[in-house]
Amino acid sequence: MTTAMESSQFQSEKMTFSVLSSSAPxxxxxxGKLALAGRKTLxxxxxxxLTSRGTVPHIAHDMLRKETAxxxxxxxxEDFITKKSPSPVYNVPVSEDESPLRRxxxxxxxxxxxxxxxxxxxxxCPPNNTDTSIAILTSVGFRQLPAHQYxxxxxxxxxxxxxxxxxxxxxxxxxxxxxxxMVDRTHAFTQDALERLYGKAVPAEQKASAAYFAPVLPLDxxxxxxxxxxxxxxxxxxxxxxxxxxxxxxxxxxxxxxxxPRLLLSQPGSPHDxxxxxxxxxxLMTLPFVGECSDAGIALDFTFPAPxxxxxxxxxxxxxxxxxxxxxxxxxxxxxxxxCECYACRKHHRAYxxxxxxxxxMAAWALLQMHNYHVMDLFFAGVRDSIQRGxxxxxxxxxTRVYASELPQRTGEGPRLRGYQLQAGPHKRxxxxxxxxxxxxxxxxxxxxxxxxxxxxxxxxxxxGFAQKA
Amino acid sequence: xSADPQPKRMPSALxxxxxxxxxxxxxxASTLDLPHGSVPLPIFMPVATQASLKGLTYDxxxxxxxxxxxxxxxxxGLKPGQEVLDSVGGAHKLQGWDRNLLTDxxxxxxxxxxxxxxxxxxxxxxxSPHDGSPMLLTPxxxxxxxxxxxSDIIMQLDDVIATTSPDHARIKEAMERSVRWLDRCxxxxxxxxxQNLFCIIQGGLDLELRKQCxxxxxxxxxxxxxxxxxxxxxxxxxxxxxxxxxTSLLPEHKPRYVMGVGYPEDIVVAxxxxxxxxxxxxxxxxxxxxxxxxxxxxxxxxxxxxxxxFSPIEEGCTCTCCRPKDQGGLGLTKAYMHHVTAKETVGAxxxxxxxxxYMLTLMGAARQAIIEDRYxxxxxxxxxxxxxxxxxKYPEWxxxxxxxxxxxxxxx
Numbered sequence: 001m002t003t004a005m006e007s008s009q010f011q012s013e014k015m016t017f018s019v020l021s022s023s024a025p026x027x028x029x030x031x032g033k034l035a036l037a038g039r040k041t042l043x044x045x046x047x048x049x050l051t052s053r054g055t056v057p058h059i060a061h062d063m064l065r066k067e068t069a070x071x072x073x074x075x076x077x078e079d080f081i082t083k084k085s086p087s088p089v090y091n092v093p094v095s096e097d098e099s100p101l102r103r104x105x106x107x108x109x110x111x112x113x114x115x116x117x118x119x120x121x122x123x124x125c126p127p128n129n130t131d132t133s134i135a136i137l138t139s140v141g142f143r144q145l146p147a148h149q150y151x152x153x154x155x156x157x158x159x160x161x162x163x164x165x166x167x168x169x170x171x172x173x174x175x176x177x178x179x180x181x182m183v184d185r186t187h188a189f190t191q192d193a194l195e196r197l198y199g200k201a202v203p204a205e206q207k208a209s210a211a212y213f214a215p216v217l218p219l220d221x222x223x224x225x226x227x228x229x230x231x232x233x234x235x236x237x238x239x240x241x242x243x244x245x246x247x248x249x250x251x252x253x254x255x256x257x258x259x260x261p262r263l264l265l266s267q268p269g270s271p272h273d274x275x276x277x278x279x280x281x282x283x284l285m286t287l288p289f290v291g292e293c294s295d296a297g298i299a300l301d302f303t304f305p306a307p308x309x310x311x312x313x314x315x316x317x318x319x320x321x322x323x324x325x326x327x328x329x330x331x332x333x334x335x336x337x338x339x340c341e342c343y344a345c346r347k348h349h350r351a352y353x354x355x356x357x358x359x360x361x362m363a364a365w366a367l368l369q370m371h372n373y374h375v376m377d378l379f380f381a382g383v384r385d386s387i388q389r390g391x392x393x394x395x396x397x398x399x400t401r402v403y404a405s406e407l408p409q410r411t412g413e414g415p416r417l418r419g420y421q422l423q424a425g426p427h428k429r430x431x432x433x434x435x436x437x438x439x440x441x442x443x444x445x446x447x448x449x450x451x452x453x454x455x456x457x458x459x460x461x462x463x464x465g466f467a468q469k470a
Numbered sequence: 471x472s473a474d475p476q477p478k479r480m481p482s483a484l485x486x487x488x489x490x491x492x493x494x495x496x497x498x499a500s501t502l503d504l505p506h507g508s509v510p511l512p513i514f515m516p517v518a519t520q521a522s523l524k525g526l527t528y529d530x531x532x533x534x535x536x537x538x539x540x541x542x543x544x545x546x547g548l549k550p551g552q553e554v555l556d557s558v559g560g561a562h563k564l565q566g567w568d569r570n571l572l573t574d575x576x577x578x579x580x581x582x583x584x585x586x587x588x589x590x591x592x593x594x595x596x597x598s599p600h601d602g603s604p605m606l607l608t609p610x611x612x613x614x615x616x617x618x619x620x621s622d623i624i625m626q627l628d629d630v631i632a633t634t635s636p637d638h639a640r641i642k643e644a645m646e647r648s649v650r651w652l653d654r655c656x657x658x659x660x661x662x663x664x665q666n667l668f669c670i671i672q673g674g675l676d677l678e679l680r681k682q683c684x685x686x687x688x689x690x691x692x693x694x695x696x697x698x699x700x701x702x703x704x705x706x707x708x709x710x711x712x713x714x715x716x717t718s719l720l721p722e723h724k725p726r727y728v729m730g731v732g733y734p735e736d737i738v739v740a741x742x743x744x745x746x747x748x749x750x751x752x753x754x755x756x757x758x759x760x761x762x763x764x765x766x767x768x769x770x771x772x773x774x775x776x777x778x779x780f781s782p783i784e785e786g787c788t789c790t791c792c793r794p795k796d797q798g799g800l801g802l803t804k805a806y807m808h809h810v811t812a813k814e815t816v817g818a819x820x821x822x823x824x825x826x827x828y829m830l831t832l833m834g835a836a837r838q839a840i841i842e843d844r845y846x847x848x849x850x851x852x853x854x855x856x857x858x859x860x861x862x863k864y865p866e867w868x869x870x871x872x873x874x875x876x877x878x879x880x881x882x
Contacts, residue, residue: 053809053810054810055810055816055817057814058525058815060525060526060530060816060819061800062533062823063529066529067529084774088808088809092780093780104806104809105806106800106801106802106806109795330550330554331553331554331557333558333559347527347528347529347566351550351558352521352564352565355521355550355554355564356521358549359521359522359549361524362815362818362819363524366819456548457601457603458601458603458605461548461598462605465547465551465552465611466611467606467607470595470604470606
């Protein structure tokens, strides 16, 4: 690891990305600053919090502002598309230059907003993408999002960053023919988007204010070389960043595009995966595992670099998280992680989390989200320090030695998932108990949940001091 | 009823300071000093059933101005149970809430929720739902659990039956038994210096029984007094008569709590009848179905008519959600609430904040009106807002109840 301080800079009207330290333009860890006009500056590597319908799941707006350090939002346009057109998000009354999207979701003025066509992780849609549209899942079902509508949205909703439309196949491996089509379509989407948003023919006042992140497909280099060549020649002047769908793509970035920020949409499964992405030069990460852990009652518990006093044992590496469903926590009045300064740890202890999970109280997920994001804040701060110190590779090796390779297994139930939140993979929707009377069934479920039926037998009740055997 | 009640003097961990009394109605404004802070009366208490208020953090609850909330003994007895409560050091420490807590006795849930529960002189007999073993919940169990919970106000175990029960003999028995159980609760109460035991007046809708019960229980000198057995589907006229009858017999210097009530209209009228404290799950439960409480009643934000309504939930509301951004609020709109309600847990959190804030603000405004001796005008405005000034729509029970305390709701 070298400590060379070569700095490069990418600058456009609304966005500046300065790389403060890196040994090479590509394939090496680097520290940077992403500055967007009028918004908080992001120190990279960092993560972009994922939203659902404009909220970071479980964290109410006031708590987010007061008690978290979240400093950007990833927003899927599909969350805002309704049956009736135009959808409400397009009708928000705003002053000139104000983002209707920001106004609609009531985000604070300095929060960078990153708009993508789809939520992340995106849920596979049975309908296929077409040459002029992609399939999306809204809260009222599947439909097509025409490319021109997405571009109109980028222009009118005024996010700070827009992630370009790509023809991605979700939920299965595309075949050879399909892969060729992915490249052709994505290439065409990108060319068309850049022309319509920023082209010479577009009057200055109608040019999009958003910085455009061009997609790099999750394919190998040879397959998309024509597209990548075009990105570095014809299209380079109009793109402000790259959106990558797998970490392997980090090795395909042409050197001439090395100054652009790289946003990863790669579903990392653990902090180890994140470190690998950082080591290959990733700047902005998305972390679905944080929300999944919170839902599952798992408090993340790791630091980077790993604590130096950590006793390393190959047979029993440190767990990356604590399963708060475990009865071990029932009387434990210690914080989730020792010395943690997050809101949840300042105010509460493990016994409360164990109780909230058992009682299926929503506060469990809200508090865990705040803790887990705080752990990630510190993790990325540690990563940045480590890169600047020039000890990243060494720190990464010791992190791998000290910590378990995977997050703890989920043992408990999470919140009820709604259709638009369902993903392929570990989450399976619970058995459908009620028919189509959603409103009625909810009230019924509600009335049931307030009838706490003892889940213990007579001896248990006696032990709890609840009653005695008669 | 025992001829010789042998009143037991008990210490009190509260003080009630009176500030004003309405010169027309029986409404009172006071401040109740409890071990975890002062509570302005009259007050609405939100219900944090299982030591959590439906997704809110306790700082969000503080921001609504809440000084006193409820936990349910029945639920905390099941989860996390007495052993954990003792080990953690009580419910305040369990949930990280440093303001006041009130717990019910668990009897109400027991009888209404567990089938096959029968009440005997010893206590509530029921079959353990898991293994069918016969079990017994006694007044001593309830107090012991509430002592472990450590709530600032604890309730006696009472013999609860529906007010609508036609069985007069059973109602009388329940009233008398509640008095006897109060004595057992007083005996079992370990921490009277830090926890205030409230008796519960029973007697169904029979005003004679209520009067007898008041006499018996007042003689036992508990720090506070609750009127129980209401909110069970009885006619509102009957409800008002019971509250009015009881408050006339209760000592001025003790707080009066009407259990399980209720809707804003019920509370505003019951305050005029001389009651001080109220609790109800309705404002927080209805929030989770997308209903926002506003001065004109309730609105359901799931309704598509709000999809493009970019005004706050209620114009002029000072809650965190409705207050505009430039006043430090979130500036949320009905359109956004429509977007997240019943789809994201955050939607429930935000509407819960609004509704609890609404109830507490309503109580604060009522209190101020009493202090300034304009409570009748406050009530008239309140009803006029709900019914858009159409007096023909005013509920008769409210008109009648208020007339009984010297006020004509229909007057201009």
